[in-house]
Amino acid sequence: MPDRFDLPAGFRWGVSTAAYQIEGAVDEDGRGPSVWDTFAARPGAVRDGHTGAVACDHYHRWPEDIELLRGLGVDGYRFSIAWPRIQPTGAGPANPAGLAFYDRLVDALLAAGITPLPTLFHWDLPQALEDTGGWLNRDTAHRFADYTAAVADRLGDRVPAWITLNEPFVHMVYGYALGIHAPGRTLMLDALPAAHHQLLAHGLAATLLDERGHDVLIANNLTPVWPASTDPADLAAAQAYDALHNRLFTDPLLLGRYPDLSDFGTGPDLHGTVRPGDLDLITATPLTGLGVNYYNPTRVGAPTDPALPFTLLDIPEAPAHTTFGWPVLPEGLHELLLHLRDIYPDTLPPITITENGCSTPEPTDDPTRITYLATHLDAVAAAITDGADVRGYYTWSLLDNYEWAEGYHQRFGLVHVDFGSRKRTPRASYAWYRDLIAAHRARCAR
Numbered sequence: 001m002p003d004r005f006d007l008p009a010g011f012r013w014g015v016s017t018a019a020y021q022i023e024g025a026v027d028e029d030g031r032g033p034s035v036w037d038t039f040a041a042r043p044g045a046v047r048d049g050h051t052g053a054v055a056c057d058h059y060h061r062w063p064e065d066i067e068l069l070r071g072l073g074v075d076g077y078r079f080s081i082a083w084p085r086i087q088p089t090g091a092g093p094a095n096p097a098g099l100a101f102y103d104r105l106v107d108a109l110l111a112a113g114i115t116p117l118p119t120l121f122h123w124d125l126p127q128a129l130e131d132t133g134g135w136l137n138r139d140t141a142h143r144f145a146d147y148t149a150a151v152a153d154r155l156g157d158r159v160p161a162w163i164t165l166n167e168p169f170v171h172m173v174y175g176y177a178l179g180i181h182a183p184g185r186t187l188m189l190d191a192l193p194a195a196h197h198q199l200l201a202h203g204l205a206a207t208l209l210d211e212r213g214h215d216v217l218i219a220n221n222l223t224p225v226w227p228a229s230t231d232p233a234d235l236a237a238a239q240a241y242d243a244l245h246n247r248l249f250t251d252p253l254l255l256g257r258y259p260d261l262s263d264f265g266t267g268p269d270l271h272g273t274v275r276p277g278d279l280d281l282i283t284a285t286p287l288t289g290l291g292v293n294y295y296n297p298t299r300v301g302a303p304t305d306p307a308l309p310f311t312l313l314d315i316p317e318a319p320a321h322t323t324f325g326w327p328v329l330p331e332g333l334h335e336l337l338l339h340l341r342d343i344y345p346d347t348l349p350p351i352t353i354t355e356n357g358c359s360t361p362e363p364t365d366d367p368t369r370i371t372y373l374a375t376h377l378d379a380v381a382a383a384i385t386d387g388a389d390v391r392g393y394y395t396w397s398l399l400d401n402y403e404w405a406e407g408y409h410q411r412f413g414l415v416h417v418d419f420g421s422r423k424r425t426p427r428a429s430y431a432w433y434r435d436l437i438a439a440h441r442a443r444c445a446r
């Protein structure tokens, strides 16, 4: 059984964060309101009413955070750019102070020997765009293209690769179908246009980035779907869920078509949302890499609610669950990586794990995190040995941060953050990851 030290030479190590989860400073330097500012202010929307108004105060403490990254010895840092800092209302000229913040960050990363890997959209849509329909409005895709051009023109001389979107599935389902995340809409299956408009935005942005000579990735939340049994009703439900969670996003990108969505009451044009030529646009610039955010497999059984063609079930026999309640099953990552290779044999680009990690209880249950990371990296090594092309691993996350609807309650950081003082304290997992990266490099250099 290969282990994490068998990962190939040149394998890239990193950590991931996202703007709204760490930056704070929501009213500074001309930043406009985002959907998350609005949602977090809604009574009852977020656990204990927590907001990202201060978060980790990264907007002011970023030099300290770069020192933490330097200390880890990572090759790359995945962070996101806050669209409302660049275009406070989601349209029009770029805000110089917003661009300047990321300009300084990129320079400092490069000076620390770290390659910046920005995500252009990690869920913090300018509120002004939500007011005109958000991702239900096709025009938002065009606004995203304008924003992408503004950012790429400023940072593109130093940033080689970009992630267009983070987890369009989670944003569609949590944000537009269930109302658990911003913008808090509860449209159920009427949320599907938010999938297509995000993919269209990806396609338009990818073309612009490609014209400027950049590598283009997207970070999808992908899950292996485990049917509850071999009963045909469970198998059919698992297939339906796989279409919604995974293939709704990877099929258009890698096959140029939507999967069969008849279980969701729609044909491949998503009730007229998909216009002629859209899929060509989405595939016009092939992905340089596929970002995979992996947390757990999903067990699915036959429907119990007439509104949905599946039921989501727990996996009680998993050897552990995280503080979030997510089952810990690293073999799911191995399975997912090989499955992607099998279903997209001709078009799957190299994979980068763009998120993987776990929340642990306060204050010190860090051995759990170390075991989680070690076993998932072993799964990546085994998948590579079995034929998957995986080029890098970015753990979620550098810092404890604002975990969306859970507020500050879920702690995913290699570094502990005290949300009173904002003091950062590296955990044992920080030293473990640092030593692993160094040992892997030393071994490859021999």
Ligand code: FCB
Pocket (backbone or CB within 6 Å): 018, 021, 166, 167, 170, 221, 293, 355, 396, 403, 404, 412
């Ligand atoms: C992912 C998100 C990321 C973080 C982790 C725990 O779905 O992309 O921002 O919240 O989950």
